[in-house]
Amino acid sequence: xxxxxxxxxxxxxxxxxxxxxxxxxxxxxxxxxxxxxxxxxxxxxxxxxxxxxxxxxxxxxxxxxxxxxxxxxxxxxxxxxxxxxxxxxxxxxxxxxxxxxxxxxxxxxxxxxxxxxxxxxxxxxxxxxxxxxxxxxxxxxxxxxxxxxxxxxxxxxxxxxxxxxxxxxxxxxxxxxxxxxxxxxxxxxxxxxxxxxxxxxxxxxxxxxxxxxxxxxxxxxxxxxxxxxxxxxxxxxxxxxxxxxxxxxxxxxxxxxxxxxxxxxxxxxxxxxxxxxxxxxxxxx
Amino acid sequence: xxxxxxxxxxxxxxxxxxxxxxxxxxxxxxxxxxxxxxxxxxxxxxxxxxxxxxxxxxxxxxxxxxxxxxxxxxxxxxxxxxxxxxxxxxxxxxxxxxxxxxxxxxxxxxxxxxxxxxxxxxxxxxxxxxxxxxxxxxxxxxxxxxxxxxxxxxxxxxxxxxxxxxxxxxxxxxxxxxxxxxxxxxxxxxxxxxxxxxxxxxxxxxxxxxxxxxxxxxxxxxxxxxxxxxxxxxxxxxxxxxxxxxxxxxxxxxxxx
Numbered sequence: 431x432x433x434x435x436x437x438x439x440x441x442x443x444x445x446x447x448x449x450x451x452x453x454x455x456x457x458x459x460x461x462x463x464x465x466x467x468x469x470x471x472x473x474x475x476x477x478x479x480x481x482x483x484x485x486x487x488x489x490x491x492x493x494x495x496x497x498x499x500x501x502x503x504x505x506x507x508x509x510x511x512x513x514x515x516x517x518x519x520x521x522x523x524x525x526x527x528x529x530x531x532x533x534x535x536x537x538x539x540x541x542x543x544x545x546x547x548x549x550x551x552x553x554x555x556x557x558x559x560x561x562x563x564x565x566x567x568x569x570x571x572x573x574x575x576x577x578x579x580x581x582x583x584x585x586x587x588x589x590x591x592x593x594x595x596x597x598x599x600x601x602x603x604x605x606x607x608x609x610x611x612x613x614x615x616x617x618x619x620x621x622x623x624x625x626x627x628x629x630x631x632x633x634x635x636x637x638x639x640x641x642x643x644x645x646x647x648x649x650x651x652x653x654x655x656x657x658x659x660x661x662x663x664x665x666x667x668x669x670x671x672x673x674x675x676x677x678x679x680x681x682x683x684x685x686x687x688x689x690x691x692x693x694x695x696x697x698x699x700x701x702x703x704x705x706x707x708x709x710x711x712x713x714x715x
Numbered sequence: 716x717x718x719x720x721x722x723x724x725x726x727x728x729x730x731x732x733x734x735x736x737x738x739x740x741x742x743x744x745x746x747x748x749x750x751x752x753x754x755x756x757x758x759x760x761x762x763x764x765x766x767x768x769x770x771x772x773x774x775x776x777x778x779x780x781x782x783x784x785x786x787x788x789x790x791x792x793x794x795x796x797x798x799x800x801x802x803x804x805x806x807x808x809x810x811x812x813x814x815x816x817x818x819x820x821x822x823x824x825x826x827x828x829x830x831x832x833x834x835x836x837x838x839x840x841x842x843x844x845x846x847x848x849x850x851x852x853x854x855x856x857x858x859x860x861x862x863x864x865x866x867x868x869x870x871x872x873x874x875x876x877x878x879x880x881x882x883x884x885x886x887x888x889x890x891x892x893x894x895x896x897x898x899x900x901x902x903x904x905x906x907x908x909x910x911x912x913x914x915x916x917x918x919x920x921x922x923x924x925x926x927x928x929x930x931x932x933x934x935x936x937x938x939x940x941x942x943x944x945x946x947x948x949x950x951x952x953x954x955x956x957x958x959x960x961x962x963x964x965x966x967x968x969x970x971x972x
Contacts, residue, residue, distance in 0.1 A: 616866070
């Protein structure tokens with residue numbers, strides 16, 4: 431290479447070196463701890479407040495038991511088959527209901543994002559459905575399907591699908607035009623453009639929609655299981671309802687904690703996927 | 716001493732890479748119609764580096780998009796011999812792919828099998844061989860634009876259309892990328908049509924500088940730049956020719972008052 435070439439190369443490499451941010455990478459454990467301690471502190475604080483409310487004597491202890499009693503009950507429950515059968519039933523319903531909602535929401539979202547006629551026709555309807563409290567659907571669902579699992583699935587579906595569809599529609603709408611132009615310029619047409627440009631570009635918003643859809647599905651499912659009680663089919667919702675009827679406050683709150691924990695765990699999974707997507711694209715620091 | 720010579724006759728037809736003949740383009744219709752280009756003719760030799768300059772509204776970008784086949788021509792014809800690649804002011808890299816995969820994707824869109832060794836070669840050409848696994852957002856603006864250049868080259872483009880590609884970069888990076896682009900252009904034997912509003916940049920880079928008028932865009936003047944390469948942006952010769960071009964450009968702008 432000529433002198434000029436080497437000089438140019440040095441210029442470029444020097445500039446690159448200067449332009450790049452200095453990397454400060456924390457160890458994995460450190461990062462985990464940094465994200466974990468505020469959560470742990472919040473939980474500890476909630477438990478302290480709970481304990482204080484109990485100590486204040488505002489309610490009888492059998493109505494509002496202190497945290498340690500509830501956790502003790504939870505521990506005992508965890509040794510029974512019924513507890514795990516109930517959780518398994520509920521999770522199975524959640525997975526099936528959410529999967530169907532994902533399928534339908536995705537298809538509807540794809541269709542609406544591509545057709546301006548469809549968008550004018552059902553675009554605001556989807557948002558309307560999204561804001562409608564799912565519990566309002568149960569009377570109709572029970573009339574249509576009776577006290578069956580189908581009635582529960584119906585409401586879970588109608589609760590979750592609009593969020594999923596909207597996530598995808600928003601994602602497609604907000605793709606920077608320059609990326610679409612770049613795709614076209616590079617020769618991506620039709621399905622290739624969809625597969626390699628549109629869908630990956632819309633993915634973070636779609637996952638956001640899935641996350642929100644999950645929250646709606648989970649809420650609808652709990653409401654459904656309390657309203658639509660199917661004999662000899664223990665589920666988390668049924669356990670909540672029975673515990674109330676038996677004034678078993680320990681058991682009631684133990685199951686509520688289960689509901690909360692499952693909700694949080696799934697949210698953490700979606701959140702991790704979403705954060706990873708955004709970080710890879712430089713959308714978060 | 717001065718090297719600026721008005722072009723009287725364009726080169727022979729045999730070695731032409733791009734032939735633009737009487738091209739017009741209007742946006743909108745009726746009263747709101749805007750004539751972006753009117754009767755523009757331009758011949759570009761194979762291996763030539765042509766810069767298009769003009770004030771706002773001269774339709775430089777429109778012309779590039781017409782040559783690239785992105786917009787439809789209203790009147791006239793454009794013939795391009797070779798594969799055309801277009802670069803924008805924004806790098807427009809796919810943020811979900813690494814630098815390497817961005818380049819591979821350009822090959823895949825052309826139904827070519829992604830060729831790993833070619834990807835590495837392209838990365839070496841733009842001096843980014845250490846950054847193949849990086850994400851676009853981890854790179855500086857200049858590095859992103861070089862990645863975009865590598866991606867365009869990955870299409871095996873013979874004719875490189877560049878729409879103010881360095882417009883958003885700082886002066887230092889720009890200067891270095893001028894040298895870099897000149898080197899790649901020479902080594903790869905490309906034909907380049909480079910749009911800029913920076914007259915000095917045009918003179919620094921171009922074999923020929925074509926001046927377009929505004930609304931409607933027409934070819935007003937052409938300047939051959941017969942300076943030895945490599946040139947420097949701040950050399951007296953470049954400055955002198957740039958002053959001539961700027962004078963003509965200003966005449967153009969004043970005529971709109």
